[in-house]
Amino acid sequence: MLAEFRLTWRQAVVRGLRWGGLGSGAAVVIAGVLPGHREFHDLAWVAVLAPLPLGVLCGTADRLRARVRLDDAGLRGRAYGPYAFVAWPRVVDVRAERRHGHTVVAVYLGDGAPLRLYAPYDGGPLDRDPRFEQKLLLICQVWEAHRHGSSREPETRPLS
Known part of the structure; x- marks a missing residue:
């Protein structure tokens, strides 16, 4: 093998944050559409923030695959x-x-x-x-x- 190229770590993290941001945006839209259940709105911040680390993990996995x-x-x-x-x-x-x-x-x-x-x-x-x-x-x-x-x-x- 003469050379091998992968995404840089920064590119992988940024790509993952984009995916996580899309997931968070979807969670906000879904939370806005659902009827007002107090229990759901108390935990809405979890639904908004959870996709971000998952996105970073996906970006890291993408770096290892591609x-x-x-x-x-x-x-x-x-x-x-x-x-x-x-x-x-x-x-x-x-x-x-x-x-x-x-x-x-x-x-x-x-x-x-x-x-x-x-x-x-x-x-x-x-x-x-x-x-x-x-x-x-x-x-x-x-x-x-x-x-x-x-x-x-x-x-x-x-x-x-």
Whole structure:
């Protein structure tokens, strides 16, 4: 393995806080819709604050699950499904793109389809990756060094 990329800890925590904030917002909406039971309103603060630590735990788990590995054969990526493998000769371009408020690494394949990597990415002020440019440059350098290295037909397949 030449390199491995994951979400930074800060990105994972911020992502988890966003998920937790959405859960807290849903709890507030549900509490506002339910009829006024005194017992529920006394414990409403628990319903509002409980999703925040749960969201942080989910963000941490997301950091551990999602990763991108570079090796001599190609690129292996995992987000929410099984690992996907792309051989270097199949990649025709690597570049940074803006998607949904983030700058992500997009790997363009021979058929024109982009594969947007889950990590690394650079987000807004809270989930910025200060080393994003270095990571992008490393991915480009590894691709340049290995893209003409195989004489057999490249393939993309899920890994077990």
